[in-house]
Amino acid sequence: MAPPPVEPSRRETLISTASDLFCRHGIHGVGIDWIIEEAGVAKATLYKHFPSKDDLVVAALREKSRSGCADLEAAAGRVPGGARQRFLALPALTAQGNRHGCVFVLAAQEFPERSHAVHKESIAHKKAVRELYGRLAVEAGASLTAPEAGARVQVVLDGVYAAAALGPADAKRAVQSAEHLLALLLDVE
Numbered sequence: 185m186a187p188p189p190v191e192p193s194r195r196e197t198l199i200s201t202a203s204d205l206f207c208r209h210g211i212h213g214v215g216i217d218w219i220i221e222e223a224g225v226a227k228a229t230l231y232k233h234f235p236s237k238d239d240l241v242v243a244a245l246r247e248k249s250r251s252g253c254a255d256l257e258a259a260a261g262r263v264p265g266g267a268r269q270r271f272l273a274l275p276a277l278t279a280q281g282n283r284h285g286c287v288f289v290l291a292a293q294e295f296p297e298r299s300h301a302v303h304k305e306s307i308a309h310k311k312a313v314r315e316l317y318g319r320l321a322v323e324a325g326a327s328l329t330a331p332e333a334g335a336r337v338q339v340v341l342d343g344v345y346a347a348a349a350l351g352p353a354d355a356k357r358a359v360q361s362a363e364h365l366l367a368l369l370l371d372v373e
Contacts, residue, residue, distance in 0.1 A: 195233045197223050203244040207284045211241055211294050211302070242305050245291060249309035253316055260320065268370065271324035274317070274337070275362035278344045285349035286342060314338045326370050333369065340365050 192200065201223040205214040216237055220227055234240040256277060263273040284290075292306040318334025326333045340362045347358030 194223075194225050194229050198225060198230055198233060198240065199244050199247050202240050203248050203287075206241065206244060206291075207287045211291055238301055241291070242301050245288065245302065245305040245309065248287060249305075249312060252309075253312055256313075257316060267320070267323040268325060271320045271370070272363055272366055274320065274341060274366065275344050275359040278341045278362075279348045279355045279359050282345060282348040282355075286345040289342065289345070310338065317341070321366075321369065324370055328369070336369055337366065 198219065202214070202219050205219060205222060216227070216230065219240070220230055223230075230240070234243065256274075259277050259280075260270040260273060263270045263277075288306040288309045292303050295302040295306075297303060298307075314334040314337075315330070316334075317337035318330030318332075321328070321333035321337055322330045328336070344355070344358045344362050348355040
């Protein structure tokens with residue numbers, strides 16, 4: 185007999201709820217009362233875990249970064265074939281389920297001050313994902329260094345995020361273009 189599923193903690197529920205709302209409506213578009221109502225918790229519970237909305241935003245971005253990178257790497261690992269096929273699948277994996285664009289780019293735009301914790305968290309995520317892209321590119325045979333390849337892949341896949349937010353037809357065209365560009369990246373001497 186399997187053990188019963190573990191209920192998420194109130195902190196996890198707040199992070200998950202806030203993350204979903206921020207992705208759909210923007211950070212500034214979502215107030216604390218909306219998060220509390222959607223999460224089904226008391227205001228005191230929110231402030232027990234997060235002294236300010238900014239603290240909740242940073243926690244939501246940090247968790248989204250951790251899970252997003254892990255999910256992308258796991259999804260790429262399930263692509264049949266070798267490292268090249270996994271790498272070339274990145275555009276399709278990026279577009280999958282994405283209808284709102286990159287929350288980290290949006291967060292950096294909403295908090296443009298570079299010293300702000302939300303902006304810093306966005307930059308930290310983009311660095312982490314750029315490193316992941318670079319590693320996958322080198323494993324696939326790119327002759328560039330991992331940092332060079334990662335930077336190029338990030339530009340391409342950020343375009344896929346943006347196109348996916350515009351609609352399915354735009355996403356499909358962006359994925360096809362991105363697959364072509366990534367293939368060219370692997371063939372750069």
